[in-house]
Amino acid sequence: MVRRLSILAPFLWLLVFFLAPFAIVAGISLAEPVSGRPPYTPVFVIANGWPQFQGNLEQYVHALSESRYVRGFLGSLRIATVSTILCLLIAYPMAYAIARARESVRPLLLMAVVLPFWTSFLIRIYAWIGLLRDNGIINHTLISLGLLQEPWRVMNTDTAVFIGVVYAYLPFMILPLYSTLERIDWRLLDAAADLGARPFRSFLSVTLPLSLPGIVAGSLLVFIPVTGEFVIPDLLGGSNTQMIGKILWEEFFQNHNWPSASALAVLMVGVLLPAMIILQRAQRLDEEGG
Numbered sequence: 560m561v562r563r564l565s566i567l568a569p570f571l572w573l574l575v576f577f578l579a580p581f582a583i584v585a586g587i588s589l590a591e592p593v594s595g596r597p598p599y600t601p602v603f604v605i606a607n608g609w610p611q612f613q614g615n616l617e618q619y620v621h622a623l624s625e626s627r628y629v630r631g632f633l634g635s636l637r638i639a640t641v642s643t644i645l646c647l648l649i650a651y652p653m654a655y656a657i658a659r660a661r662e663s664v665r666p667l668l669l670m671a672v673v674l675p676f677w678t679s680f681l682i683r684i685y686a687w688i689g690l691l692r693d694n695g696i697i698n699h700t701l702i703s704l705g706l707l708q709e710p711w712r713v714m715n716t717d718t719a720v721f722i723g724v725v726y727a728y729l730p731f732m733i734l735p736l737y738s739t740l741e742r743i744d745w746r747l748l749d750a751a752a753d754l755g756a757r758p759f760r761s762f763l764s765v766t767l768p769l770s771l772p773g774i775v776a777g778s779l780l781v782f783i784p785v786t787g788e789f790v791i792p793d794l795l796g797g798s799n800t801q802m803i804g805k806i807l808w809e810e811f812f813q814n815h816n817w818p819s820a821s822a823l824a825v826l827m828v829g830v831l832l833p834a835m836i837i838l839q840r841a842q843r844l845d846e847e848g849g
Contacts (some may be wrong), residue, residue, distance in 0.1 A: 588821035589614030618822035654736035715797030732777040739773025779838040
């Protein structure tokens with residue numbers, strides 16, 4: 560009985576907190592926007608004692624044909640891809656160094672990685688505004704040192720968004736990489752060296768292949784949430800920074816076009832679904848040592 564309940568619990572969690580809300584959003588996406596509360600027409604109506612379906616796919620056609628929405632999807636995928644690559648390039652050496660450090664030092668290094676999570680996400684992003692604005696700390700310091708003649712205009716640009724995203728999501732890349740690298744048998748590198756392999760060749764032939772599950776898991780843990788990010792592009796990015804999370808917020812709370820926003824949300828899940836399947840597959844291979 561206890562075993563059945565332990566198996567049933569995750570399915571109930573998914574049903575209540577994912578499938579049910581997603582079904583509601585999907586149902587709203589089939590409605591028509593109207594002025595009122597709720598701001599959409601009912602998908603099912605009772606006629607002659609029977610429920611009749613009166614939804615349509617018009618919002619999906621509009622979402623796929625509207626250039627603003629298409630730019631939002633492409634912009635989100637572009638920023639998520641570049642940010643994931645930057646996180647990987649920064650996180651891999653850090654995770655490798657932590658994995659090769661003495662066991663007594665590793666907990667302190669891992670604590671330093673997760674320490675930013677002890678502060679509110681919103682406060683940490685607001686702090687970057689004070690650092691990156693024209694009269695901020697970074698520009699003031701660089702001008703005082705004579706390295707710049709005029710402020711470096713980075714606020715309200717994609718560069719500021721990349722900085723904020725990499726800062727916020729870097730731990731999500733470091734931790735899976737460290738978890739994979741920490742389990743590598745480092746004697747394999749000694750064996751490769753004995754066979755005449757140089758350090759870089761040993762890295763390419765031994766370390767990198769064995770760390771692929773961590774690379775895939777970390778990359779998807781960064782890519783998936785960044786695709787729907789709203790706070791960072793809203794605070795650090797300008798009006799030209801088009802991301803689907805920002806457009807969703809505008810459609811829901813400014814335009815009150817719930818059906819259109821719901822259709823965009825469903826399409827975003829469809830775009831990210833392959834990445835979620837790859838993440839699940841990578842985690843399974845990592846657990847099986849594949």
